[in-house]
Amino acid sequence: MELRHLAYFVRAAELLHFTRAAESLYISQPTLSVHIQQLEEEFGSPLFARIGRNVRLTEAGQVLLDRSRNVIQELELAQQEITSLQGLMRGTLRIGALLSFSLELVPIWLGVFTRAYPEVHVIVTTGTHQDLERSILDGNIELALSFLPLVSDEMVHEELFAEDVVVVVSEDHPLSNREKVTIKDLAGLALVLSSRQTNTRRILDELFIEYKVRPKIVAEIDDLHAILTMVKMGGVATVVVRMAVSEANGLRVIPFASAAAQLKAIALWDRRAQMTPAGKAFLEVMKTHCGVDS
Secondary structure, three states: HHHHHHHHHHHHHHHHHHHHHHHOOOHHHHHHHHHHHHHHHOOOOOOOOEEOOOEEEEEHHHHHHHHHHHHHHHHHHHHHHHHHHHHHHHHHHHHEEEEHHOOOOHHHHHHHHHOOOOOOEEEEEEEOHHHHHHHHHHOOEEEEEEEEOOOOOOEEEEEEEEEEEEEEOOOOOOOOOOOOEHHHOOOOOOEEOOOOOHHHHHHHHHHHOOOOOOEEEEEEEEOOHHHHHHHHOOEEEEEHHHHHHHOOEEEEEEEEEOOEEEEEEEEEEOOOOOOOHHHHHHHHHHOOOOOOOO
16 A cells, blocks of 8 residues: 555545546546555455445545545654754754753753754853743743753643752861761751752752751852852852762762752743754753763
């Protein structure tokens, strides 16, 4: 069976007139009849009942018509998607990310993506989770990289991986020789943390409450680089996601003993908007190279 057999059959079934159907398909009426006959032989059942000059579908013909329309519709959608994918060779993709994604993951993802689609110009902006959701809803970016939970009900998300929350100290800090720490180890320590608007701070505050720890927070800053600079100077500790910091340049990264100190890294986008082929391709790159299964 060939696709054109189904296309010819559908046209004949819709018009119930072989001559007009053949004319609309730019083939001869005998040619159309041969294709229909081949289908009938393949299915072992007549598809049309010919009563005088009138033609109607048999029960088998009606079943085939319904199924054939679905097949043709799916193939048309596939053609549209393939045509859209060809458009990935050029254009602009705008994405947003928390700054913590930008140390290692965003450069890796961009490297893979730009090698596969060199004519796509990618623009990356950073901001808080709230900033990213607002930019998506305003249409300024298509896709963002952040952590759960979401703020707006208009967002759709896909989980990428679980990321550990860690303590970061200088090499001469009292905790620097520890392999692991607990939330209670932070009691009484001078801490520099991000603001309460961040997801890292949210999970940390929940753990403080759960373990009845009263933190000594000496500063709150929404600038990751400033936080790490203060930690490097010594005397203070911070808590960030693991991918936001490198142990180079005088910093020590210490994991928590409890797996509860984790965040779910996600890609998010507007549920009301159709993602572009470039956006879909970048999402696939992230899922393939997320550092968990790759």
